[in-house]
Amino acid sequence: MPPTEANTQPAIGVFDSGIGGLSVLQALRAEMPQERFIYWSDSAFAPYGERSDEFITERSHFITQQLIAKGKVKSVVVACNTATAVAIESLRQQFTDIPFIGVEPALKPAIGLTQTGRVGVIGTHGTLQSTRFENLLQTVLNEASPKTCAFVIQACRGLALAIERQTEKPQADTEEVEQLCAQYLKQMGAFGKAPGQMDTLVVGCTHYVFVNDILRSLVGPDVNIISTGLAVAKQTHRLSANKLLDVPVQADLPGHEAIQLWTTGSLRALEHAADRWLELPPSCCHFIEPSKI
Numbered sequence: 001m002p003p004t005e006a007n008t009q010p011a012i013g014v015f016d017s018g019i020g021g022l023s024v025l026q027a028l029r030a031e032m033p034q035e036r037f038i039y040w041s042d043s044a045f046a047p048y049g050e051r052s053d054e055f056i057t058e059r060s061h062f063i064t065q066q067l068i069a070k071g072k073v074k075s076v077v078v079a080c081n082t083a084t085a086v087a088i089e090s091l092r093q094q095f096t097d098i099p100f101i102g103v104e105p106a107l108k109p110a111i112g113l114t115q116t117g118r119v120g121v122i123g124t125h126g127t128l129q130s131t132r133f134e135n136l137l138q139t140v141l142n143e144a145s146p147k148t149c150a151f152v153i154q155a156c157r158g159l160a161l162a163i164e165r166q167t168e169k170p171q172a173d174t175e176e177v178e179q180l181c182a183q184y185l186k187q188m189g190a191f192g193k194a195p196g197q198m199d200t201l202v203v204g205c206t207h208y209v210f211v212n213d214i215l216r217s218l219v220g221p222d223v224n225i226i227s228t229g230l231a232v233a234k235q236t237h238r239l240s241a242n243k244l245l246d247v248p249v250q251a252d253l254p255g256h257e258a259i260q261l262w263t264t265g266s267l268r269a270l271e272h273a274a275d276r277w278l279e280l281p282p283s284c285c286h287f288i289e290p291s292k293i
Contacts, residue, residue: 009036009072009258010036010071010072010073010074011035011036011037011038011067011070011071011072011073011074012028012032012035012036012037012038012073012074012075012076012077012236012240013037013038013039013040013064013067013068013070013073013075013076013077014028014037014038014039014040014076014077014079015039015040015041015042015060015063015064015067015076015077015078015079015080015083016040016041016042016079016080016083016206017041017042017043017045017046017047017048017049017080017082017083017160018041018042018043018046018047018160018164018207018265019041019043019163019164019167019207019210019269019270019273020079020080020160020163020164020205020206020207020208020209020210021039021041021077021079021080021206022039022041022210022273022274022277022278023079023206023207023209023210023227023229023277024077024079024103024206024228024229024232024233025037025039025079025259025278026229026277026278027229027230027232027233028077028232028233028236029259029278030233031230031233031234031236031237032233032236032237032240034258035240035258036258036259037258037259037260038067038070038073038259038260038262039259039260039261039262040063040066040067040262040263041261041262041263041264041265041270042059042063042263042264042265042290043164043263043264043265043266043269043270044263044264044265044290045059045264045290046160046161046164046265047082047124047126047160047161047164047207048080048082048083048086048124048126049081049082049123049124049125049126049127049155049157049160049205050124050125050126050157051082051126053086056082056083056086056087056126057086057087057090059083060078060083060086060087060088060090060091061087061090061091061094064076064091064094064095064098066262066288068095068098070260073098074098074099074240075098075099075100075101075236075239075240076091076095076098076099076100076101077100077101077102077103077232077236078091078100078101078102078103079103079206079232080103080206081103081104081105081123081124081127081204081205081206082124082126082127082130082205083102084102084103084104084132085104085126085127085130085131085132085133086126086130086132088100088102099239099240099242101232101235101236101239103206103228103232104132104133104136104204104228105121105123105127105133105136105202105203105204105228106202106226106227106228106231107119107121107136107137107140107151107202108140108143108144109226110149110151110200110202110224110226111140111144111147111149113199113200113224113226114149114199114200114224115193115199116193116194116195116196116197116198116199117148117149117150118149118150118152118196118197118198118199118200119149119150119151119152119198119199119200119201119202120151120152120154120185120188120189120191120198120200120201120202121151121152121153121154121201121202121204122154122155122156122159122184122185122188122201122202122203122204122205122208123154123155123156123204123205123208124155124156124157124160124204124205125155125157127204127205128153128154128155128204129155137151152188152189152198154184154185154187154188156180156181156184156205156208158180159177159180159181159184159205159207159208160205160207160208162176162177162180163177163207163208163210163211164207164265164269166210167266167269167270167272167273167276168266168268168269168272171276174211174214177211177214178214181211181214181215181218182218185215185218185219191218191219191220191223192220192222192223193222193223198219198223199222199223199224200223200224200225200226201215201219201223201224201225201226202226203215203225203226203227206227206229208227209227209229210277212225212227259278259280259284260284260286261274261280261284261285261286262285262286262287262288263285263286263287263288264287264288264289264290265290267285267286267287270285271285
């Protein structure tokens, strides 16, 4: 990944196993429109949720090094629930000068919202089986006491990958994603406002945010659907503002020039995703050989 020569403004690095982290980038851009962003989509190795912890940690460290190679990086957003669960602590230990902001399922806000006391949580196998998620769950339940809440946990194998593939299909061709969403939500039980039903759904994977409309059609209009993009953007803003660098800030960069998107997978898929979800031109998107590890 060659260093950036024409632009000396410090950047916020963002990475995910694929295009799912673009949902976090959406929120980051809305919160900090004058910032420069470098996004890494590791689609050649997606989804991380079905990879080993050792592999995820190795990739996370490699990608962080590549983001740093692009120039001054004031912070790094680990826009992947699985990579956050597995690797963020080792990243913080290795790269001590850079703030790392992770994403994790919004369990605490869910307890505050639920009226029925039943909350559904969907995510990848890697996220929901991690020690970090188990610790988060126990902490949230303990802090909520004496209020009680039952979390219905559902790993959605194959869904993140299906959403990745969706970027190269016609926008109306959502059959595969719809079938997987319907299958997993049905396994969880009934959604709604009645006693015993789940009235809140936590979206525990950044990919799943892009199928919010499908999830909404399946759980109904009265169920709360919660993701973490806004909270992550606000935390990143706070930490990045505190990170002082001896580099001039260029506040007048055009929006598309302030963003670079890199992928180890299909460049065409990234271009489609960037256009569909971020309204960015193909010139923002770049390919890098996945073998360069």
